[in-house]
Amino acid sequence: MIRASERAMGIEYAIRDVVLPARELEKKGVKVIRLNIGDPGKYDFQPPKHMRDAYCRAIQEGHNYYGPSEGLPEMREAVVQREREKNGVDITADDVRVTAAVTEALQLIFGSLLNPGDNILVPSPSYPPYVGLVKFYAAEPREYLTVEENGWQPDVDDMRKRIDERTKAIALINPNNPTGALYEKKTIKEILDLAGEYGLPVISDEIYDLMTYAGKHVSPGSLTKDVPVIVMNGMSKVYFATGWRLGYFYYVDPENKLEEVREAIDKMARIRICPSTPAQFAAIAGLTGSMDYLEDYMAKLKERRDYIYKRLQEIPGISTTKPQGAFYIFPRIEERSKWKNDKEFVLDALHEAHVLFVHGSGFGKAGEWHFRIVFLPPVEVLEEAMNNFETFMKKRLAE
Template identity: 45%
Template sequence: MKKDFEPIKPAKRTEKIEYAVRDIVLVAEEARRKGKELLFLNIGDPVQYDFRTPEPLIEATYQAMCENLTGYSASEGVDEAICAIRKEAEKKGIKPVDIFITTGASEAIDFALTALVNEGENVLVPYPGYPLYTAILAKLCAFPNPYYLDEENAWQPDLADIEAKVNDKTRAIVIINPNNPTGAVYSEETLRGIIEIARKHQLVIFADEIYDKLVFDGKKHISIAALDPEVPVVTFNGLSKCYLAPGFRIGWGIVSGPWEVVKDFTEAIHKLARARLSTSHPKQYAIPVALNGNQVHIDEAIKKLERRRDLTVKMLNEIPGISCVKPEGAFYAFPRIDVPGVSDIEFVKELIAETGVVVVHGSGFGQKPGTAHFRVVFLPPEDILEKAYERIKDFMQKFLAKRGLKAA
């Protein structure tokens, strides 16, 4: 007798995996079906707007394919790319002891967390911060240990909160600098404070620097690994953001610190890299072209983004019930909803349904209890941003009036 399959039960490790940036698209599609014109301020993909991947990166990849460099590469990456990454790291003051190339910075982060963290352990992660870290930790049956960024201090990490959150199961501190979703760029004082906490508690620092060249107003980005070569740090970067090539899925990790301290951990990372064979072979040849080549596209991108950042901050701060700290880097802002008792998720869902402006709820990135935020991406051209913020302004007036509420 033929027996029907029972529904397949997914692994419990997947239950807590959420990714707000993508999940909100389902809400947007419902709004589209109801006839709303969608304005996308939710995805941090420059080429979805008016940015283009630099031609030399495309040409380098095409040339590699023409030369039949389409088989597996060495698991850690090709020599030319590793040498370029090493040279770039040294220019920033980092002393690499190992470099590994991955399928996007996301895979480098996955490898580093998987190589370090055991079931039941925890990692200090910023709230707000990029949700990939909590998703990977859920997969590992480990735990995010949230520390808060201080909105009153330009979204700098709260060092006292980090110190207070460390326990005997804590293995590492994640920093995202420049930060996604706030656009904060961390000061040297803050970074040195994090180093001291890591040293005191024997923690690895995971430094996500994927936006390191997109810094505004003439400010300079500081790599935390450059401030102390004796502290174990894994620095993550890639081609997706600064080099406008997110679809290339090319990233890397740079391990620094005393070799005797990091060698076993580094070998564990390489075991994982070997198990997946290699990342895309031909696209690795875009790395030396990107890092060693003309950087004009970055200057052009910064000029565009500064104008769009300024427009974003001005228009959002003019809306009753919304306040926005000025971002110093990347291409995100994290405005606050200054309305008592409002759920950020319900606010965002209603905003999308009523206006078609697609943003992401702040709780998808983590936020202090009792606060509500949403993330906007200011990559679109100014006319699109103006239209979106005008819609948000009109929506906010109706939102408050309908509930008999007043802004804080």
């Protein structure tokens, strides 16, 4: 047998791992309600028409060539406009890089920043690639706590304890996947102060920035004075174009501390050639066009969030914090005597109630004894899922 690399074989991705047992069930003819993947395009959400039209037009008009590695100048300019308006950041197109979505931004940033043995602070619980990709680059993801009792806000004291001389950056995911937390301005300021004290950059994942239910998202990019901040965003969530694989990041770095990292990132960007050209034309339309569609979409999402939150509160054996952003809810399993761990719980719910969640431990240590539900589907689908789940919990708790 030809051996694969240990670095690739070691990769885990909980969100897709649970799909295999679900597929087995489906092969036997069982209808599984899948609430595991955060893809709005699988339900009644599509990118707005002006973006879809711009994509088709770009292809028809012949924009099917390689573009610059850093992204098309028009796209970078559109990002500047959008981000100045949203975050008030003082950046130019030269500070912006376009990527094959946030996932590629993470690859470029981690790959350029981390030597083997370095570490980076990532939230716990967190979106799994933060752990997986950092490990892929032979570095250590150090999970800092976010506190459930405090609406899953980051624990800045815990962050401080985890910093050492090999720490290279602090990563924030806000609004958060999987908890749906929206971080307070005060917390972001404290994190910037901490980063400043240790000379660390902050890497800010803002892919859900305009998807909030109460309160507005605050970016560290808008508050920093001297701490370098790398802000990442893209078309997948707020613009509902997950499959287009397009995103961007930019540097807010008033003292140019990231000069060498920027050079390294550009080297990495060149060997992967460029992001999709026609997708960038669509993104320009999205970034500069009307955001009116978002109001309807957020109204639908809010209805679904309110519905699932209410139902979960009525189900025994679990407790739930109310998500303030994104489209995930992250209940806690209170009754623990019936299962070995949260993965067993999720598999039991799959086999008995035919609903597919993701086990919380797949999102890191602080996710243990939790599970993540995606509330993107219409209320009728959520209703069926919650009916099945409620019956399952009542039965198990009575055993």
